[in-house]
Amino acid sequence: MNKTYQQFESTIDEITKISDTEYTLLLEPIQEGKWSIREIIGHLYYWDKYNVEVMVPKMQENANLPPFPDHDEHNAEGIAKLEGKSLETIIDLFIKTRKRLIDSILEVKPETRFTIGKGKRQFSGESFIKIFLKHDQHHLKQIHNKLA
Incomplete structure (x- = not known):
């Protein structure tokens, strides 16, 4: 696994x-x-969930992925959606x-290029x-600033 994916995975350690x-x-x-902080962790989770369910399955050569939803x-x-869930559950x-997202995006061939929404920029899984x-x-x- 290259440095980008390792750094992305290291967020798991930070959250743990x-x-x-x-x-x-x-x-x-x-x-x-x-x-x-509870809500930030939930926010990170919800974007990962979106990416693993919506974006990664569409990452094919020359594909045009849907635009990101309104942030x-x-x-x-x-x-x-996380209302009422414990911090432990959210973590x-x-x-x-995050592990599912990393595993699934590593299955995208490194040479695969795609665009997102109306953008012209070509992305790879890594970018x-x-x-x-x-x-x-x-x-x-x-x-870290809050906990310092």
Whole structure:
């Protein structure tokens, strides 16, 4: 597995470490008007779920994948669907889904190129994952700042 996929997988370790944190801290917003760490983990899970179910199965040579859903709507839907689920359940869902996403995208041939929505940029499985690796890093920085 190359460096990009290893980094993407390493988010699992970061999230696993968080589970040892004082529970109430994980339920507090990271800043006023922002999500809690619990909600951020759910948010990461919900994007992984979307990618493994919708995007990766369509990653064929010269395919045009659907555009990403409206981010605000997708994020709100993801948070709503996790209402009432325990932090442990959300972490478990995140870990299982992240592993499924990595396993499935590794099955896409490295030379396969596709576009997304109306974009003209050609993606590979790896360049697609880089988008979400940056997304992970953004949210992990928020989490680390809250727990510092």
